Amino acid sequence: MPTHAETPRRGCSARALLTGLAGALILALGSTWNDMMIKGSGLATWNWTPGAICVFFVLVFIVNTMVGLLRRSWALTRAELAVAYVLILVANTLTGRGFSSQILPVITGSTYYATPENDWGNIVQPVLP
Structure with a gap:
């Protein structure tokens, strides 16, 4: 064989x-x-x-x-x-449902929700990546 x-x-x-x-x-x-x-x-x-x-x-x-x-x-x-x-x-x-779905809204959310009243442009945005 x-x-x-x-x-x-x-x-x-x-x-x-x-x-x-x-x-x-x-x-x-x-x-x-x-x-x-x-x-x-x-x-x-x-x-x-x-x-x-x-x-x-x-x-x-x-x-x-x-x-x-x-x-x-x-x-x-x-x-x-x-x-x-x-x-x-x-x-x-x-x-x-992982990293990018969570981190992208966090990074861009501070710019989107920044107003003169909450002053996120000066308080939050400098410490974000």
């Missing part, structure tokens, strides 16, 4: 991490812009992740397909796509 040499699995490769980080950056900027500026439907709300699914859909069906057409060995494997998707999901959680 012939034995086949097993090919090593490469899930967490550098290109999987870079692809996931690029997708995470796109989702972070897009969902923050969507939530704070245009007040659209939540791209990164709780467990429902339409933003992450959309970014992953574009990655798999457009980017990875085009790269695979150029050269098959350049296309991401299933394991690499899984690593990229996990990174995108983590970014979804952080931007949706």
Whole structure:
């Protein structure tokens, strides 16, 4: 019975991490812009992740397909796509209900609510980042 040499699995490769980080950056900027500026439907709300699914859909069906057409060995494997998707999901959680959703209103709120009566321009704004 012939034995086949097993090919090593490469899930967490550098290109999987870079692809996931690029997708995470796109989702972070897009969902923050969507939530704070245009007040659209939540791209990164709780467990429902339409933003992450959309970014992953574009990655798999457009980017990875085009790269695979150029050269098959350049296309991401299933394991690499899984690593990229996990990174995108983590970014979804952080931007949706995490740090940026809390810190941006705090930073801009002092300017928005500053009036001559409360003097926040001189009291609060100098100590904010």
